[in-house]
Amino acid sequence: MTATRVREVARRRVVTRTVPARLRIGAVLAAVAVLALFLAVRSGLGNGRDGLRVVGHDAGPQVVHTGDLYYALSDMDGQLASALLGGDDPAGREAYLHLYDQRRGEADRAVLEAFDIAGKDPAGRLTVQSVLDGLGRYERLASRALVLDEQSKHPPGVAPKQVLELYRQATDLMRLDLLPKAYNLTLESAAIVRETYAAERSNVTRARIAVGVTGVALLGVLVALQLYLTRRFRRIVNPALALTTVLALALTVTAELALGSAASHLREAKIDGFDSTLAYTRARAISNSAAGDQTRYLLDPERADTYEQVYLDKLQAIAFYDVGSLPKYAQNLAAADPKLGFLGGGPSVALDRFRDVEKSDTELRRLAPRDRAAAVRFRTVNAAPAFAIYDDELGKLISQRNAVFRREIRKGDDALDGWHRGLPVTAAVLIVLIALGVRPRLAEFR
């Protein structure tokens, strides 16, 4: 080492050893720690908001809208089948067609909502668009079937061949094209909720650790600086630094609490609200389409076998029993609660109402081969009302769970409210206070 170099190193040591230099280093360290805390809190808030936005305001509500869409579409087809099945009973027909129109209005509104939320997702938009196109075609077929049916003046239960031909085209379009798309939209939104929820939960947990560590680091630097000043300048407390320490502690603690609260509300919203809303929405969709299969079973004897098979298949999605035929299914349902399926996992009012539906279906299928007119009457007087009660129960469960979902999302939003302005201001105040705390001591050396 040369002599100049030795002198140079010695000079630097003096520079870092002097009191003002150490003060400056301490102040800069504290400011950097404030910045680190600021970034950690900001990223945590960003994660929390993203999770709440996707789950609470995009994909979550989309499940409800697309569920409404499925329900309205499926019931349109069900009401059309009922109107055609009713034959020349003008009062009954009027009631069915009134409901048909009501459902059509609901379907239109649900399509608009779904399209709105599908927003940037091209596959989703394409699907909603093709549902809208298909709905137009469906309505043309439906009105032709209705006109032809009215002209034919047939007794209940025996629609003429040409009417059935048109209805088959309509119902095939509905059941094979439109309803699957609506249902798949619900499932896709549910998939997005599941993914977002899983990702955001680990993000928020990471952010909370980061806030904790940066908060403690900042407090450590501030305390060290305070101790150094106390020893060096023989003053007990530096008021500005003391205030900084208190504020930093408050910021860390409130940020932790806000992030924790947002995360726990998101969890409640997902587990207590969303998951059950989704399950009941799917149960209601599948149930409604099963009720349609029951009507179609009566309306179209040629396809009765298929409608019976898909009916059983849907029942097994709602409440699963390992059986291969409807009579055995009915026996099992009456004897024991299902373990699997949407209504599986213990007794419930919905399950009891479902049992009533199944009981009336058994009777309807007993009547049908012997006396179709009696079976059609039985459907109107017993089976359809039993289903309406069950359907109402599911509708009630959906609104209850959805209310929990929305309440928890709102609480989560509230927990993060105001931070976007408050956080930068607090960080700036902390840095100014650090400067104010150190400046007068530095001035003593000028």
Added chain:
Amino acid sequence: MRKTPSHRAGRALLAVALLLPFTGCAGEGPRSVKGKHTLRVGVKYDQPGIGMRRPDGTFEGFDVEVARYVATKLGAKDVEFVGLTSGQREDYLLHRKVDLVIATYSITAKRKTIVTYAGPYYVAHQDIMVRADDTSVSGLRDLKDKRLCQSQGSNSVLRVTEEHGIPATLVPAASYGECFTKLTAGQVDAVTTDDLILAGFALQQPKAVRLVNTKFTDEKWGIGLHRSDVRGCEEVNRAVTGMYQDGTAERLLKRWFGPTGVEVTTTVPQFEGCS
């Protein structure tokens, strides 16, 4: 240079805090078909038009092409095909000997308790095939007291005998290929299973057999995944949606079954849901 202990601790904490956001979470989630480099797909090896092993050991058919499409959408660079019988499908998924099963695998409530189903990628309909000169069968109920072929591990025959309670004499066979041979040889009177499967066989000897064209069930052909792979299942559903939206499904259906005249549905089926 002298450092106070609190200084040192503060710096250490600060360093940890600054590095923390970058460490990420490298933990392994449950294994998913999403993102695998090579996908092993179980397909049928003895069903013409659907899953058929060629003499050179490669596979061809509708299911095989669906598998290729889905695998590409999942990001796989390579697909390995494994020939399966109906009876092997659950076992191979359960023990992860294959990643996906695309093998005319009907989704049933019972099977759903064992595997996770993406799709269905197609809804077939059960139909009946008889010898061309047999005019005695025109519907499901005409199968009463006929000799009906039962392929091992398949539930099609139960739809007739159990669900609809039609008494028929069951003649067991190892596969639908054997059923088809037995039918043309006069050892059974009818074979009943999904229309696309029957159509595939009919293509081999169009003059010897005929389809009754009575579609009495919906058969949801699902894509089987390991029970735990919900994420993979959702991703497969997206692939299937794409397959219908971009016209691939229609093209494949027309290509493999167009010549048989069997009616096909070219819009996306209603998915089963991944959980």
